[in-house]
Amino acid sequence: MANGHKAPDSEYPLAVLIDADNANPNIVNGLLSEVAKLGVASVKRIYGDWTTPNLAGWKSVLLDHSIQPIQQFRYTSGKNATDSAMIIDAMDLLYSGPFKGFCIVSSDSDFTRLASRLREAGKVVYGFGEMKTPKPFVAACDRFIYTEVFTPQSTESEEIATTTSLSKQSSKELRRNAKLLLAIRTGIEAASDDDGWAQLGPVxxxxxxxxxxxxxxxxxxxxxxxxxxxxxxxxxxxxxSVVHVRDIRRNGSK
Known part of the structure; x- marks a missing residue:
């Protein structure tokens, strides 16, 4: 429960579908390590037009991680055929595979309806994308993990822009986050005993x-x-190994 959620069974079969146009190859090690905490990546596919030079960074990591590249030509300028291919494959896997969950790796809001449809079918959906990912896609997933947490620190200006927001926040900054405090306090209240103590896992x-x-x-x-x-x-x-938490206001402290 290191990240505030209960991890599924280690044999939980997952389908990992990556939108190469909207994901950075630098995240692949962290991404697959995170997926391994959630279950077994029985299928790992990545979609894009591999004839274009902008996907060259992905080509060097596919073999190392046994990720199957799916070729999708751009038939019409301005239309994302990659998204369509991913959605069609996801639906095929939904009806033909033994998967308990899907990992959708993209920052594109076009996958919002797909995430909702997979959940309607009883599947767990894990989304992975950058912090710029539109909120509707984030909300459509059971859990959404920002890929900036997988990006190594760098001195390059473009990397600084993605890692600055992940620096350790101070107590003062955290206390100003009303949404975070409300969620934690509500979770404690929902899971607490008569003395106000709640196990950290359910919270x-x-x-x-x-x-x-x-x-x-x-x-x-x-x-x-x-x-x-x-x-x-x-x-x-x-x-x-059990951790309990209580709102400090319950004992009269400020």
């Missing part, structure tokens, strides 16, 4: 359900417990 699960893009790494912290502790408005109590 994290509630926060993810209310905000699919929640991830402590977005605030610069690796674990949900570290984020809670940094805020300074909650008490943490550890009993072995």
């Amino acid at each position: 994290g699960s509630y926060v993810v359900k209310s905000s699919p893009d929640f991830d402590p790494r977005n605030y610069g912290y690796q674990k949900f417990s570290e984020l809670i502790d940094a805020i300074g408005l909650f008490e943490l109590q550890r009993t072995g």
Whole structure:
């Protein structure tokens, strides 16, 4: 429960579908490591027009990670045939494969309806995209992970732009985040006992359900417990491997 959610079974079969036009090859190691926490990537496919030079960066990593490239020519200028190919394949896999979940890697809002349709069919949908991803696509997923958390720190100006927002936020900054505080407090209230204590796992699960893009790494912290502790408005109590949390206002402290 390092990131505030319950991890699925390690044998959970997943289909990983990557939009090469809207994803950076630098994220591939972190992406597949994250997918491995969620289940088994039984299918790994990446879609794009491989005759164009802009996908050259992806070509060098496909063999290393056994990702199957799917060729999709751009038949008409201004029309994204790659999106259509991904959507058609996803529906084929939905009806023909044993998958429990889908990982859609793109920052494109065109996949919003696909995510909704897969969830309607009882599948878990994990979205992966940049922080610029439109909110409708983020909200359509069970969980959405921003790929900036996979991007190595760099001194290049273009990389600084993507990693600055992931620097560790101070207690003062976190306390100003009303949406985050409300989600945590509501989660604690929903899962707490008579004394106000709640197990951290269910609280994290509630926060993810209310905000699919929640991830402590977005605030610069690796674990949900570290984020809670940094805020300074909650008490943490550890009993072995079990962590409990309580709103500090319950004991009369400010």
